Amino acid sequence: MAGLCAAARARELGAEVVVLEKGDRPGGSMRLSSGFIWRHRDFDRFRSECPDGDPALQRLIFDLLDEGLRWLESLGAPVIARDTGNALTCGARFDTDGLTRALVAAAGEIQLGEPLRELPRDAPVLLATGGFQGDRDLVRLHVTPEAEHLLLRSNPWSAGDGLRLGLAAGGRTSVGMAEFYGRNMPAPPARVSESDFVPLSQLYARHATVFAGNETFATRTWSEVDVVQWTARQPNAQAWYRVANERLSERVRERTVAELIAGAEAAGAPVERTENDVTVAVRAGITTTVGGLAIDPQCRVRDGVFVAGADAGGVMAGGYSSGLAAALVLGRIAAEEALSG
Ligand SMILES: Cc1cc2nc3c(=O)[nH]c(=O)nc-3n(C[C@H](O)[C@H](O)[C@H](O)COP(=O)(O)OP(=O)(O)OC[C@H]3O[C@@H](n4cnc5c(N)ncnc54)[C@H](O)[C@@H]3O)c2cc1C
Numbered sequence: 001m002a003g004l005c006a007a008a009r010a011r012e013l014g015a016e017v018v019v020l021e022k023g024d025r026p027g028g029s030m031r032l033s034s035g036f037i038w039r040h041r042d043f044d045r046f047r048s049e050c051p052d053g054d055p056a057l058q059r060l061i062f063d064l065l066d067e068g069l070r071w072l073e074s075l076g077a078p079v080i081a082r083d084t085g086n087a088l089t090c091g092a093r094f095d096t097d098g099l100t101r102a103l104v105a106a107a108g109e110i111q112l113g114e115p116l117r118e119l120p121r122d123a124p125v126l127l128a129t130g131g132f133q134g135d136r137d138l139v140r141l142h143v144t145p146e147a148e149h150l151l152l153r154s155n156p157w158s159a160g161d162g163l164r165l166g167l168a169a170g171g172r173t174s175v176g177m178a179e180f181y182g183r184n185m186p187a188p189p190a191r192v193s194e195s196d197f198v199p200l201s202q203l204y205a206r207h208a209t210v211f212a213g214n215e216t217f218a219t220r221t222w223s224e225v226d227v228v229q230w231t232a233r234q235p236n237a238q239a240w241y242r243v244a245n246e247r248l249s250e251r252v253r254e255r256t257v258a259e260l261i262a263g264a265e266a267a268g269a270p271v272e273r274t275e276n277d278v279t280v281a282v283r284a285g286i287t288t289t290v291g292g293l294a295i296d297p298q299c300r301v302r303d304g305v306f307v308a309g310a311d312a313g314g315v316m317a318g319g320y321s322s323g324l325a326a327a328l329v330l331g332r333i334a335a336e337e338a339l340s341g
Contacts (some may be wrong), residue, residue: 001030001103001324002309003128005068005331006338008075008106013339019107022115022157027100028130029155029288030324034198035099037072037324038084038091039065045088049221052175052318056297061315061329065091068328077102085253086222091322115161119169124304124338128331131289131310132160133180142177142291149237151185153197153285162311166293171301174313177291181320182228186269187238187281200267202282204257207250208241223320232284242279288323290316299334306334 004026007017025031040046043062047055069092073079078098084091104110119125132138133152138160140147167173183201185192192200205219205227212234219227231239248258261280265271270281292313299306308330315326 001028002311002327002331002334003126004030004100004103004107005328006126006128006306006308006335007108008103009332009335010339011106011108013335015335015339017108019110020114020116021110021112022129022161023155024112026104026110026112027096029158030327031096031100032155032194032197033096033324035080035094035096035324036084036091036322037065037069037094037328038086038089038322039325040088040321041090046321050316050319050321053315053321054174054317057295057312057315057326057330058321060297060333061321061325064329064333065325068325068332071332072099072102072328075102075106088222091325115157116165119165119305124306126306126308126331126334126338127162127166127293127311128307128309128327129160129162129311130155130158131292132158132163133286133289134159138163139286139289143180143286143289144232144237146232146235146237149283150182150232151192151283151285153182153185153287158288158310162307163292166301166305166307166311169301169305171293171305171307174291174294174317176314176317177289179229179290179317180232180286180288181225181290181316181323182232182285182287184224184228184231184239184241184282185285186264186267187283190264190267190269192267192285196267197285200263201285202241202260202264202280203252204243204250204260205241207247207257208243210239210241212239221319225320228284231282232286237284238281239283240279240281242277244277248278290314295330298337299330300337306338308334
């Protein structure tokens with residue numbers, strides 16, 4: 001998303017832009033996402049939920065998101081809902097196919113199947129490759145020794161190319177290198193394909209007893225990102241959610257816990273039922289890494305080398321905030337700064 005937003009904004013400002021896309025389609029993980037682009041309603045809440053993140057970058061995202069959302073709509077991106085369904089946050093939900101189409105139309109020509117491999121010498125460049133979750137070695141090094149057991153709940157191409165290029169250009173890593181955003185998903189032998197990433201998310205740890213072996217874990221956040229990161233460090237990146245029968249009717253967005261469990265069971269996850277409760281095996285799915293390249297408020301690692309989206313590390317460190325919001329706001333700033341010199 002960050003790359004398309006930056007390209008669209010740069011063209012709007014009169015620049016010529018070349019967009020390289022490693023994958024065989026545009027849109028990256030944005031296209032696979034639920035499309036909620038949001039911020040906390042209150043900046044102090046953002047700080048307290050993501051206490052280790054860079055306050056200057058968080059301030060930019062908080063202050064500039066609403067303008068960014070209006071800009072997306074002005075490009076023709078279709079809004080499905082004007083709220084997030086969460087009293088702590090505000091923003092909008094976009095249809096992600098329509099959002100991709102609108103950004104692609106504004107970004108100009110996109111060279112598909114063309115990874116950025118080295119930095120150009122004669123023009124500013126934006127690194128926006130979407131994080132390093134697709135590289136098992138980097139995930140093992142920074143996030144968890146159980147890296148090979150994680151489900152890759154992301155586009156398959158975000159494998160740390162931006163991080164490597166930025167470090168080679170003299171950049172340094174940000175805070176939050178051990179953290180990631182993701183969801184617990186049905187455990188093997190369940191089969192989970194790209195179109196299942198949203199509907200099969202097992203987002204009801206707050207209604208369950210979560211355990212792995214003799215360890216238990218109580219989630220402390222509405223986003224449940226803490227329980228996913230904990231699960232990722234358990235053997236085989238797996239855990240169990242035990243839900244008492246009386247909690248099965250609790251709602252998670254538009255569905256009940258019972259329906260989410262039924263989805264996991266239909267996909268093939270181990271599920272055990274007693275007369276009192278239901279227990280489901282889950283494994284951690286990694287969506288985007290939280291750490292990446294440290295950037296300044298102009299989105300630079302150095303003169304001429306800009307970074308945005310999940311490659312720009314540390315925005316949500318210590319918690320969870322909208323990756324789409326960070327990509328939108330920082331992508332637009334990077335374009336403006338690249339053209340201001
Ligand atoms: C199932 C799912 C649900 C989600 N739901 C939400 C949500 O509701 N709200 C929210 O805020 N976030 C959500 N996210 C996360 C959100 O999608 C990401 O935070 C966001 O897309 C990150 O933006 P990005 O530009 O960094 O990466 P991406 O959008 O993934 O774009 C990165 C692009 O870079 C390309 N690339 C990689 N390497 C290279 C290279 N060397 N050269 C050229 N191109 C390269 C990739 O192919 C990709 O197209 C969700 C993600 C998923 C998968």
